[in-house]
Amino acid sequence: MKSSTQTLTQKIRVVLAEDQSMLRGALAALLSIETDIEVLGSFPNGEQALQAVAKHRPHVLVTDIEMPMMSGLELTGRVKELYPETRVLILTTFARPGYLRRALEAGACGYLLKDRPSEELADAVRQVSRGARVVDPQLASEIWSAEKDPLTDRERLILRRAGEGETTAELARSLRLSEGTVRNYLSEAISKLGASNRIEAARIARNKGWL
Amino acid sequence: MKSSTQTLTQKIRVVLAEDQSMLRGALAALLSIETDIEVLGSFPNGEQALQAVAKHRPHVLVTDIEMPMMSGLELTGRVKELYPETRVLILTTFARPGYLRRALEAGACGYLLKDRPSEELADAVRQVSRGARVVDPQLASEIWSAEKDPLTDRERLILRRAGEGETTAELARSLRLSEGTVRNYLSEAISKLGASNRIEAARIARNKGWL
DNA sequence: CGGAACTGATGACAAGTGTCATTGTGATGC
DNA sequence: GCATCACAATGACACTTGTCATCAGTTCCG
Missing domain, CATH: 1.10.10.10 (Winged helix-like DNA-binding domain superfamily/Winged helix DNA-binding domain)
Structure with missing residues (x-):
């Protein structure tokens, strides 16, 4: 009952946050095809996604970064603070060490780029739900070499x-x-x-x- | 045999061009779910998509605008010139009258925005394959009121x-x-x-x- | 042919921008 | 307690940018 791994009889419950409708719908379709994943809902901004997380307590929240109302980074922070059992997987266009660093600091468990093959998504969701970290390897190496923001x-x-x-x-x-x-x-x-x-x-x- | 409308026994053959892998894969999944649509292939740039159109002669080409190597607008022009039977549906983020105008001038049959619900995509593909024009209504009205580029x-x-x-x-x-x-x-x-x-x-x- | 539009140039002036040295305040930290 | 840093200001200087009037060559259209 208190096991944190998913058994075969227990689907991975996912909430999606992505502001672009077409992609949001397509991602939901993509994940729904997988027999071990259940998409509980998908939302166009951080606020609605946060409410959904509060209500459904999903295993995994898949979220974009740049969204209206509340950004994915802010959302990640709130979710980690309020519902730490829910793991967060960031899905974004931006291969920026700055974003990755901020995402990890906010408590994200995964950081996947939108220009990775779509087959990787379901896999990343599974890994994150199991408690593993999933970070784009190229980006992960850059984060150390990358200089940090010198601006005040x-x-x-x-x-x-x-x-x-x-x-x-x-x-x-x-x-x-x-x-x-x-x-x-x-x-x-x-x-x-x-x-x-x-x-x-x-x-x-x-x-x-x-x- | 020479009928241009699709019968129930004849699937709508589609080629996809979209540079963002995740979206490309997700869109392919989304369209493949439909029983009357067959995705022949999906490609990350205009050049590869053009070759695929040459090879498969699909009913519909669904393409993004901003892509490396060859833009969707250029691709549309080439396809209309070389394979006029293939109908082109533009799928883009940009609600810019300038892009819409250029797309229509290049011979596109449809212009769908990425922030429209994903359910509209399959529908737009069907309409376009039937020979109908599908243009975002808000944008279509703007195109007349919209001033054109005054720059030399x-x-x-x-x-x-x-x-x-x-x-x-x-x-x-x-x-x-x-x-x-x-x-x-x-x-x-x-x-x-x-x-x-x-x-x-x-x-x-x-x-x-x-x- | 004449006008229109695009390209390219000059000179002059006003306005905006980038740099530097220097000063002061308050907060943070060892 | 003293150093460091972010924040804020001033004045001065050189340079860049924006504006305007004006001119001239080319091309294209009616």
Whole structure:
């Protein structure tokens, strides 16, 4: 009764969180084909998925990272905190060491990339439900070699917004800072990232998953 | 024998093109569940898909737009040119009138968004195979109201590269133009798009599918 | 043929951006 | 208690960017 492994008579109960409808439906279909997996429900955002986890207490939660309302990383943290029996498998497009690190810190048991073959998904779900860790091997090795985000909170915030086209003056106004201060933060960020202007700096930071 | 509609004994033959493995596999699974649809193969880029179309002459080609090697729009054009019997259904993330217009111009019969429910896919495939047009209704109405790309080739090229962080000087050098000319193109693009700087202009153009 | 549109250039000015040195505050940590 | 760091500011300087008027060659269309 209190065994944590799945027996043949006991299906692996899964909840899905993925914001893109087509993929959400297709993944549900894919997992439902497996005889040892049962999809309890699939949801387009973190909040709904969290409620479903509260209600169904699934063995495994499969979740995307970038979703509206509540991100997959936030969701992972909440689930680990409230329902630690539920194992979390992250399924994302982004091969960014930054995301992987944050996912593991939040308590995820697996990190699978969307450009892996679809056959790996059911397998990953099984492994995670058994208590094993499943992390993309290429990414796992990068996490140690990868430098970590050198930006401070303020630098990150300002760089993100500057990278979307907000001008120094607009940023200063909306953050109640002087223009000089804003330019100082940007200058710091640019030099930390080895860029030659705010646009390139924002691009670099985005690619590393730091924004 | 020469009837173009599918009878009950004749499955709809489908080829899939989608660069993200997980989605590709999941979509294939989703379509294979349908008893009247047969997935002949699925491919990660336009070139391989084109070869598959040449070989199998499917009723329907379901393709993404943004793919390496050959984009879905280019693929659509080639297929319509070489194998006009094969109907093309575009399946994409992007609700951009610009993409829809280009897709229809290239000869696509359908345009379905990835954030539509997965149940609609099989239905869209059936409709398209019957010769019907399937276009997202919201998007279809936007296409008429939507303004078309006001940028010239040069403006577009320069704006794209500027939006990735290249400076005026770098652009001038690599395009063999004077810096003044580069700034003129950017200034024109910025004013045409109603932006207040190159970053915002690039963002606007990207969102409309013009870059 | 003449006009329109695209491309490319120049010069000048205003505005915005990136850099640096320097100063100060508060919080965290050994 | 003193060092370190994030946060915030100032002033000054050089450089980049955005704007505008203006000109000229090419191509294409009616």
